[in-house]
Amino acid sequence: MTDSIPVGIVVDLLQAASAEHEVDVDELLAGIALRDQDTARVGYELRRLRATSDRWRRRGQELAALFSSARELAQLRDVDELLGRLVERAHDLVGTDVTYLSEFDAETRELRVRTTLGTVAPSFLGLRVPPGMGLASQVVEGRRPCWTSKYATMTQAPHDSGIDAAVAAEGLVSLLGVPLLAGDEVIGVLFAANRVEHAFSPDEISLLSAFADHAAIVLQTARLLARTQAAADETRRAYGELARHVEAMERASEVHTDLTSLVLEGGEAPDVATALGRALKCRVTHLDTDDLEDTVAEAVDRSRRSGRCAPAGGGRYAVAVLAGPTLLGAMLLEQGDVEFGPVELRTAERAAQITALLNLKRDAMIEAEQRVRGDLLADLLSDDPDRRADVAARARARGVHLDELRSVVVVSAPAELRRETVRALRRTGGPVGEHADRAVALTTEPDPAAASSSVHATVSRAVRAPVLTVGASIADADADLRAQVAGALACVRILPALGLHDAAVTADEYLPYTALFGPGEARVAAYVRRVIGPVLDWDAEHAGRLLPTLAAYLGNRMSPVATARALHLHKNTVLQRLERTAQLLGDDWQEPDRLFRVTVAVRLAHLTKSPSAKGDQ
Incomplete structure (x- = not known):
């Protein structure tokens, strides 16, 4: 037995600890006489070093992917596209079944699912989370990651029936949510979810949180850029509108100068149309009342009632030329190089007023001449012989x-x-x-x-x-x-x-x-009284309806049935009224000669009673 290990074997052990594939420790130490406990100790330390190496290798890969994602996201400017890519990258990083992002509304305190990846239920996208409800609200309120391995039994946050139904429809079991923070402001929550029970590791939580921090900065920047772009577009639009308004005011001033000159120099209505068309760079036609076709006439009627220009179809506008309630004509504007805006239309309306003044001036001269001709007509219709004397000579002097x-x-x-x-x-x-x-x-x-x-x-x-x-x-x-x-x-x-x-x-x-109904109307009234006076008196005294019934009877070929239908009465009612008429006029009132005179009298009675038969319409 020995306590020393050759340098070559030590190097092999160190390389095994950092290798990507598994190495047999016993095989490396086979040529060295070590005690069993020493061999076990070396194996344990080798495995621990290998696990640490694997973890750092994986962390390095995750960080590389994280920075790569951050760089890619930073290049996007469209907020909607950025949200979609953000969820897609988070999905690849964490490797869960479903990834989605809920946007936070600071006014309503609601969260709304904006973008998803891996979902199957159509109701999940757009899901709204009320304030204080569900895991998402807990993430917002705590500004920290929150997770659950089994959503159905989660007790750390209050449940909402709508959210529970959407989660169940999607089949989600375990959920991890991390906040998207821009300073102290929560702009959303990024979720990773599995359809199986899963305990999220600290590495997974840390990785998703780090990605969310990068994504929040990029998303906030994209939003600010979008707002800046919108503000710039609005500024350009406002400057463009101001420039158009200034240009329109200059055109209006030009028209005003031209119209003033026309009035002073004795111009006529067509000259006003020419000046207006030149300033507005469009075709302007002056129309008399006889020249109004149907489509234009309708627009002129609307302009007449409102006093404003009225659309006449096909890019045309009509403005009535008025003197009080009197229609003197109209001006028809056809779209040209200049777009018709409020200033252009008001300019046309002022031109119509100038046209009315010029027409009134012209008409005043014509009216003076016509007044003389009207006096000739009055003299011709006069009963005074002195007024009719020499009327033919006076007429010839006026060209009549x-x-x-x-x-x-x-x-x-x-x-x-x-x-x-x-x-x-x-x-x-x-x-x-x-x-x-x-x-x-x-x-x-x-x-x-x-x-x-x-x-x-x-x-x-x-x-x-x-x-x-x-x-x-x-x-x-x-x-x-x-x-x-x-x-x-x-x-x-x-x-x-x-x-x-x-x-x-x-x-x-x-x-x-x-x-x-010419001279002698008094004789007509006397005739009516003489023929059907009793019927008229009966109606006056009894608030009766004999005369209308008699008129309808004579007008429906003396048919009681047709008369009843015309007056919306029962036939018996008509017969009763005719019986009363016979009592008043006599049983022979339907004899041919008598019937003719009664028919004429009834007709005349109706005409003399009609308010329209006398005076103005």
Whole structure:
């Protein structure tokens, strides 16, 4: 037996202690006579040195992987991509079944699962952890790693039913969570989990914690860079917006200068459109009320109500040219090189106001001329012979030849739109004016129906409201104009009672009605009283409905069934009312001659009672 070991064997033993593969100690010491206890002692020390060497080798590999991961993560700038890569690297380092990262919300104190690797349950991603619940909250509150080898029996943190269900669905058993710390601020929790019971070693906890420390710094840096980039983008956007606003204000100032010059130099509406188009680098069209197509007309109506530019489709905007409630036209802007913003649209609205002023100035001159022509029309319709004296000569002096006038058109429009109606009628070229609260126009059109239709179309486009026009022929303006206008006025009064509120007709079409409602209306009332007076008195005294029933009966071919259906009554009720009518008018009221007179009287009674048959529409 010997206590000494040759140097060569010692070297072999030391190399065995650091070798990556297992070495047989007994084989190395076979040629040396050592006591058994010495051989066992050498073997024990060799194994201890080997375990230490393995541990340091593994730690070196882990540190190398850790630094490599840190360098890779530091190169990423997109936060979402960084979170995904962070979880992926942690998964490779620790080697657990599942790795995931929960982001901490400092305002709500909640944790939300942002990124996972190895999960199978779709509900796990996005899982929210309420404040104070589960292992994750314990990590946040303690700012230290926390773990459990068996989550189901964990007692160190309160359970939440939603979290427990998600963990069970994923099949997780053991969990290790480490905080992501940026200074004193917790920005999240990094988890490593297994689907089997597992006691996490200090080395595993230390490794994941070290990785989390590096990852937190990188993640916080990426967030700060993202915020800085967002702030820089917002600053650039604000500077760009400011530059555009300054440019728009310069264009607006240029337009203002040009428009001021136009007003002072006597420019007209098309000149305003040209100046506006030049400043806004777009096409601007000035439209009269007759030029408004359907799509543009709708936009002009919206602009008219709001006083602002209105989209007209296809990158176009329409702005109404208004003088109070009166529509004088519109301006249509088509998108060009300059994007339409608030300043550009306000500039267009001011240009529309200038256009309205120029139109009013032009119209004032035209109105002065038309006022003279209106006076001619008033003289023609006057009963005073002195006013009609030499009217033909005065008309010729104004360029109006009475012998060329062939039609007169009476126009009924809402009272508040009468001025706009007269403005529209001036485009017909003949004498225009107001008479008996109606607008009247004389034309050279020989066909009164065509004249009525033309005037109706012109006025309807201008006022965009229901309009009634009644045309009549005139052979001699000085001789028969008053009679024809009187007949047309009577026709205008009676048309609403006949259900017409927006139409172009001639007086001859409704000659029977105009004959009755012309001079001598008192005789009509007397006729009605004489024929059906008892029925009218009964209705007045008993708040009855005999007259409407009688009208419906005559209008439905004297059929009680049809009458009952029209009045929504029972047939017996209609028969009872007809029986009462027979008692009042006599049993022979349905004889042919008597029935004709009763029918006329009932019709006239309805027309005279209609509020629309008298006065304005």
